[in-house]
Amino acid sequence: MAEKLATLSFSDGTPSIDFPVLTGSVGPDVIDVRALYAKTGKFTYDPGFMSTASCRSNITYIDGDQGILQYRGYPIEQIAEDCSFLEVAYLIMNGELPNQKQLGEFVDIVTHHTMVHEQLMRFYSGFRRDAHPMAVLCGVVGALSAFYHDSINIHDARSREISAFRLIAKLPTITAMTYKYTTGQPFMYPKNALSYVDNFLYMMFGTPCEEYKPNPTLSRAMDRILILHADHEQNASTSTVRLAGSTGANPFACISAGIASLWGPAHGGANEAVLKMLAEIEDAKNIPAFIKRVKDKDGHAMLMGFGHRVYKNYDPRAKIIQKTCHEVLEELDLKDDKLFKLAMALEKVALEDEYFVKRKLYPNVDFYSGIVYKALGIPVAMFTAIFALARTVGWIAQWNELISDPDQKIGRPRQLFTGAARREFVPMAKRK
Ligand code: SDX
Numbered sequence: 001m002a003e004k005l006a007t008l009s010f011s012d013g014t015p016s017i018d019f020p021v022l023t024g025s026v027g028p029d030v031i032d033v034r035a036l037y038a039k040t041g042k043f044t045y046d047p048g049f050m051s052t053a054s055c056r057s058n059i060t061y062i063d064g065d066q067g068i069l070q071y072r073g074y075p076i077e078q079i080a081e082d083c084s085f086l087e088v089a090y091l092i093m094n095g096e097l098p099n100q101k102q103l104g105e106f107v108d109i110v111t112h113h114t115m116v117h118e119q120l121m122r123f124y125s126g127f128r129r130d131a132h133p134m135a136v137l138c139g140v141v142g143a144l145s146a147f148y149h150d151s152i153n154i155h156d157a158r159s160r161e162i163s164a165f166r167l168i169a170k171l172p173t174i175t176a177m178t179y180k181y182t183t184g185q186p187f188m189y190p191k192n193a194l195s196y197v198d199n200f201l202y203m204m205f206g207t208p209c210e211e212y213k214p215n216p217t218l219s220r221a222m223d224r225i226l227i228l229h230a231d232h233e234q235n236a237s238t239s240t241v242r243l244a245g246s247t248g249a250n251p252f253a254c255i256s257a258g259i260a261s262l263w264g265p266a267h268g269g270a271n272e273a274v275l276k277m278l279a280e281i282e283d284a285k286n287i288p289a290f291i292k293r294v295k296d297k298d299g300h301a302m303l304m305g306f307g308h309r310v311y312k313n314y315d316p317r318a319k320i321i322q323k324t325c326h327e328v329l330e331e332l333d334l335k336d337d338k339l340f341k342l343a344m345a346l347e348k349v350a351l352e353d354e355y356f357v358k359r360k361l362y363p364n365v366d367f368y369s370g371i372v373y374k375a376l377g378i379p380v381a382m383f384t385a386i387f388a389l390a391r392t393v394g395w396i397a398q399w400n401e402l403i404s405d406p407d408q409k410i411g412r413p414r415q416l417f418t419g420a421a422r423r424e425f426v427p428m429a430k431r432k
């Protein structure tokens with residue numbers, strides 16, 4: 001079949017130019033404009049990457065109009081129902097679902113890398129107790145590169161694999177330590193007899209004085225939430241990890257950059273912002289006034305947990321989390337939970353309001369996740385840290401894919417310059 005081409009023509013008489021059109025396995029074609037500057041001396045202008053594919057990827061596929069999300073081809077609904085988080089981590093990292101033996105080995109390796117270097121614990125005391133957990137997480141994860149020198153040769157596949165295991169295994173320990181530090185309680189060493197999620201909950205809520213008993217329904221809910229957050233193609237934090245990785249930076253530094261990027265309220269920080277918003281609305285009777293403020297764009301008020309760059313239909317993860325939310329509240333006998341009711345009422349109002357309908361704004365992954373976290377006893381400031389814990393799997397898989405990609409180059413966008421053209425320096429004495 002003849003190569004598909006896209007023709008760019010100019011209104012000023014410059015001859016038109018053809019560009020190859022690349023076709024993926026599913027999803028929109030992309031126009032390969034890499035030669036544009038060399039051929040025309042012009043750049044494309046696309047702030048926010050509205051129409052730009054920054055890379056090739058085999059990992060996650062989203063169809064935003066249909067509300068479809070697939071990890072390595074498997075629909076998120078099936079994965080969330082039938083898999084464990086580490087099974088999903090294996091899938092995302094390796095491309096295929098593991099068989100029993102492969103999963104056993106994978107779980108074993110992760111389980112045996114959960115401890116952190118004892119000296120890393122001292123880092124925490126350098127932070128204020130009231131520091132935001134994401135600030136601590138950025139610092140401590142970045143610091144891992146100072147401890148694990150033996151796995152930062154990015155050109156060695158085995159070294160990359162060891163770093164990947166270290167990050168996936170240690171993130172729950174580091175995240176739980178971050179929480180313990182804010183409460184003033186002692187850090188809990190990981191217990192390798194526990195599953196990945198139970199171990200995390202144990203390190204969060206266990207103390208040396210009392211036995212922590214995992215609740216299977218709550219563990220399953222947390223496991224499912226981690227699955228739903230594990231990867232999401234080229235979102236802002238993943239793109240940050242890729243950009244940092246394109247310079248040859250070590251994996252711990254790249255993941256730390258991803259954590260910083262995730263923190264923003266337009267991205268992963270939205271889960272925390274949703275709970276703050278619900279607390280501010282307080283009562284269903286205040287919803288109309290809040291919605292009015294959002295629509296009037298008054299004081300930057302936004303309906304947090306709503307809207308998505310890619311999903312112009314319901315985020316499939318939000319549907320699953322809403323169901324999980326029901327299960328958790330039922331288990332904890334919190335069926336009449338005020339926040340959940342308020343969130344559902346707010347969702348209903350927004351879904352019927354012309355402003356949101358016209359702009360195709362639906363609940364995203366962050367709208368209901370915070371209510372589940374809160375019901376599990378996790379403090380609001382820790383929400384985004386848990387997102388980071390889960391997303392580490394996606395980040396590390398995407399970073400690995402980047403390093404192995406023959407098309408990979410340092411990420412270096414250009415600009416449309418609108419500042420002053422060349423002018424002569426004015427000495428201080430002559431300045432007005
Ligand atoms: C995540 O990309 C990913 O995949 C991210 C993520 C992942 O798994 O990695 O899915 C996780 O980050 C989820 C998103 C969490 N953020 C929020 O919930 C914050 C609230 N949402 C918005 O900030 C916003 O919807 C974004 C950032 C999510 C998307 O921004 P876009 O695509 O740049 O859209 P936009 O800001 O240009 O909005 C288009 C219009 C605007 O109105 P007009 O100027 O055309 O009149 O919709 C309005 C916006 O003002 N709008 C909202 C709104 N979201 C968009 N208005 C009110 N409330 C909102 N939440």
